[in-house]
Each structure stands twice: as C-alpha cells, then as structure tokens.
Amino acid sequence: MSLEIQNLHVRTEEREILHGVDLTVEKGETHALMGPNGSGKSTLANTIMGSPQYEVTDGKIVLNGEDLTEAAPDERARAGIFMAFQYPATIPGVSVANFLRMAVNAKREEPIKVKEFGQLLKANMDLLRIDRTFTSRYLNEGFSGGEKKRAEILQLAMLKPEIAVLDETDSGLDIDALRIVSDGVNAMRGPELGSLIITHYTRILEYVTPDFVHIMLDGRIVRQGGAELAGELEDKGYDFIREEVSAADAR
C-alpha cells in the first residue's frame, strides 16, 4: 500500500515547476520533504491532491496501484489521500462540525450516525486539545493561524486517510501550537498511515522524527536520507546543499 510519484513534471500557465520528481511513501512510513521557498514543495503537494492550477505534463501519481494522475481532487480524497493546507480556505456559513460531517460522509456509503459522529469528534478534539466551542464556528472564519492548523489536523484525524500530505503545517505556529500539532501527528502515526511532511524548517522534525528525509531544490529531489539528513541541513543550511549539487552537476 503506497503513494508513488513517478517522474512527475508539472507546470503552471507560466512555467515548468517540477522537473521529474520520484518519491514513494509506503503506509506506515513518515517522510519529510524539505526545501527552501520556491523549490516546488507546495506544487508537489497540490499536484498530489489534484489542484486545477497545475498541469501534469509527464509522469504519474499512483495510489495502491491505481493511477490517479487525471483524477479530480474529490476522487483522490475518497481514494485515501489527504492534504493539510498551508493556507486553508475559509468556508463561511458552514460550521466546523457540519463541514466535518459532510467530509466524513463523502467517504461512506451510509451517512454516519449522529451519536457515532459525536463520539468520534469528541475523541479527536480531546486528542488535539481543542475547545468545544470550536466546532460551532464557521470553518476558518476569523481563525488564528494556530487554530487553522489545528482545524486541518482535526480533519486529518477525522478522515483517517491512508496518505497524509502536510503542507507547511508548522509554519506560523508558536511553540505550544507546534507541540499540539506534532502530538496530533504522532498520535496518528502507525501502520495505517503514510505521511509526507513538507517543511522549510527542521523545527517540526524535533517533535516528529521522520523515517526518511528528501531535499528538494528547484523542482527536483536532490538528496535523500534518514532523519540525520535533517540535522545536517540544520547545521549547514540549504546553500551548502545547493553548492554540493552544483558541484556534482559540474563533474
């Protein structure tokens, strides 16, 4: 059971952003994808999710053997992919609870029973230490940065995907919020979930230890390794990697 990204080339109307990305996330594994701003990390996340802003010109996105390259975002979600957004949209007039119920039901044949939904919601809110009044607010309307990220993680917990892509979930969080989000991610970690944590900084990786680390530069994955690679990056910075890569290219 896995998400496979094969030789992915992606462009916007203006230019090509990803120039052949290969990446496999097996269920049960936690991957970190690191890179500086503009390296193509968010493009990869949104292409995995099927954003209409990006066009795949070559390569494939395969989940559990099924080619999803052309699938609409809702089909991908129902197939088991989830993305926590860096900047989630505001949904006016729709409460967190109603939104979650819709999303949970979208994956089910029969709508979830009210009581079962209530129990599931309560359990996950306790896990993420979310206040009860939160669920009656309109989704992301007037939410602080930390609340938005928590709402994303709450959706992750409620929807139980096979593959979760966390797009810069750590950005803009203070240390308490980062800890709560990390605890949430750790609590969901297990043989049933493969995750791809996209981040600029190594901060979140102090709380969530990845099995694999990938470094992206200019639309390509240029280095791969274990958790120690994040430590190396922390010490040496992206410029070091960039120099190393251009030196290798020159040879």
Next chain:
Amino acid sequence: MPASFVEESRRAALEAYEREPVPTWRRSGFWTTTLRKLRLDELEPRHHDPVSALDELPDVVRSAIGSDDLAGLIVQRGASTVLSRLDPEVAAQGVILTSLERAVEEHPELVREWYMRRLSHDEGKFAAATAAFWTGGAFLHVPRGVKIERPLQVVYAIDEPGTAQYAHTLAVVGEHAECSIREYCLAPDIDGQALHSGAFELYCQAGAQVKVAHLQDWGGGEVYDISTKRVEIARDAHCSWVPIHLGGRLTKQTLDIVTAERGSDMRHTGLYFTEGDEHLDLFTTDLHEQGDTTGDTVWKGALTGTSRASYEGLIRIGRGAQNSHTYLQTHSMLLSDKAKADAIPSLIVETDNVSASHGGTVGEIDEAQVYYMMTRGISRRDAVRTLVEGYFEEVVQRLDDESLEALVRERITAKLSAAEDAVEEFSAQR
C-alpha cells in the same frame, strides 16, 4: 361608508394614476426595467369568498405558514381578505390586526393618524394605483408597552392568472411595544400574468423593538411586483427588517428605512435568489433624519439562469443628523454566465461628524473554496451547493425566526437543485 379621508386620498391618487405614464426605470450602464411585456389592461381584481379554516386556504399559503404558532394572521387572496384571525389573549391586550378596510370603519381616528404618513400617491403610476385601488389590506396596531412574542402574520396570495392585486399594509407599533411582523407575498406557478402593486408602511414609535420580515415568492409564473415599503423608526426604537426575494417574473421595489429621531437604530438585511428569466430591481434608502442614529445594511443575492438583479443602496444622512453611524454592504453571486447583476452602493451626507461606509461586490463562487472542499472528498456539486447556502447563512440567521429560517433554507436548496447541472458546469469551467 368608508371614512372620508380615505376617499379623498383615493380621489387624489386616481388623478395621479390617470396622469402618470407607465414608467420605465433606467440606470447608468446596461440597466433598464421596463414593463412593456405587462398587459395591464388584461388584469383585474379577483374577489374570493372568506374561508373559515386554515385548510381551506390556497396550498401555497398553507405550505408557507405550515403549523407556525402565530399571534395573528390575515390572508388576502386576490382582492379579498379571506381570513382574519387574532389570538383572543393578544386582542385582550389591545392589539388590532384586521383588514385595512375594516380598520378604516372600526378605528378611523387611529388609521387617520398614520395612514400614508410616509407614503405618497404621487410617486409614480403604481404608487398611485395602489393608493387609489387597494382593497382588503392589513392594519396592525400594537399599543404602548405591549409585548407580543409570536409572529403577527400578513399574507398576500395570488393564485389566478389575470389577477391585479392592490395591497396596502399599515402597521403601527406603539411606544416601548415589542413585536414580530411577517408579510408574505405568495403565488404558485401560475400560467399567465398577474400584478401585485403594493404599499407597506410601518411606524415604530419611541422605544419600540420590532422585527419585520418580508418574504416574496411569486413562483414561476409571470407575476409583476411593483411595490414601495417604508419603515420609520422613532426615538430610541429599534427595527430589524429582513426582506427576502425568492421569485417573481419582474420585481421593482423601493425599500426605505428611516431612522427619524435620536437614538433610533436599524438593521436591514436582504436576500434574493433569482432564476430563469426573472428580473429584480431594488432600490433601498437608509435615511438618517436626526443625529445619534445607527444603521447596518447587508444585502446578499445569487443569480442563476438568464436572470437579472440590480441592487442600489443609498445611505442618506440629512442635515442635523450629526453623530450618525451606518454602513451598507451588498454582494451578488453569479451562478451562471448568462446572469447579470449589479450592486451599486451610494452615499449622500449633508452634515459632518458622521461615519458612513459602503461597499458592493459582484462575484462568483471562489474556486479556491471549491478546491478545498473537494480535497475533503466532497463532490464539486455538493461543494458549490454548500458554499452558496453558507454564503446566505449570515443573512438567514438574522431572521431570528426559526420556522421562517427553515422555509428560506429549504427554498434556497430547492432553487439550487433545480439549477444544479448548469451551476456545476459553470463552476467547473472557471
């Protein structure tokens, strides 16, 4: 014999009616509201017999008011008041709810004091027609200090093509009285033309607290609605007014709310949903006549099909209305590439030391919101429907009337599902 003041008023109005041409309303840009398809001389008042029970009312009325617990109800079908009821306990508190015709007979002094105080027969052909030809009508009076929780309901129904309905509601809420008023204008999907030419006047006396909701749903037939509605709010009184437009072949309405004395406060919240080839033309005025008055106006609309909707909202702060604070916002959401909307807020301030702001937008569904919802497994169709319902929710909740809220939500959902394929396609093209 009807009281002479009404007869005099009718005579003057008839003169104006005969003098005035059938109007065309033009605005800058593409906007024109014309009645050239209305065959006015083929329409006439239709009279109906009174009914003795709710289940004898036309279906469209029964389904709209359902089993609502009302303090009073008056139903006009065509030209005739067919039902008039008031809870005896409410009547015992001095509340009057009856047809305007009867009120003129039974309470001439009271009616005379307020009748057409803020309305004029000299505001065009249809205002004159209403003032000259109204029959039935509704009169509500809530005496000083009386508080009525359950809604006081007025219904104007048209259920036959060929009907001309001239309707006049006069409502007076006394000092420190509190009540909730509903006026519904309803028709089934009639096959042919009809006219509702309406006047509504409401006076909220000092310290009164009033909620008023207008629900217009003329169905899929060719009902023309040309109406003027005016609300006056006296010293330290508050009125929350929610007009809702859910259907009508052509609607031209003037909706004015006047904060007339110091400390008066209003909240004006409107909603419309046009479909097919409907044409809606609304002009609202938020008029501040004295200082220390406050207002808050929000209008939201959505359009499908080839419908047209224009909302023009004027804030006017008169001389001597210092220290008034008000704002007005209007939003229109296009759900079809063949629909057209405009949203025109404007401002006239004739004094200083006030705060007034206004804004208007015409937009479409935000694709970023649709994408976000789809990444949660929700289909485009469900996402679009939910987003439109959510867009209206702010306005619907301001109704503060559970059964009316449910009715409005149900009607919005039904309209969206009727246009679902086209709306989904429109959203996917973006």
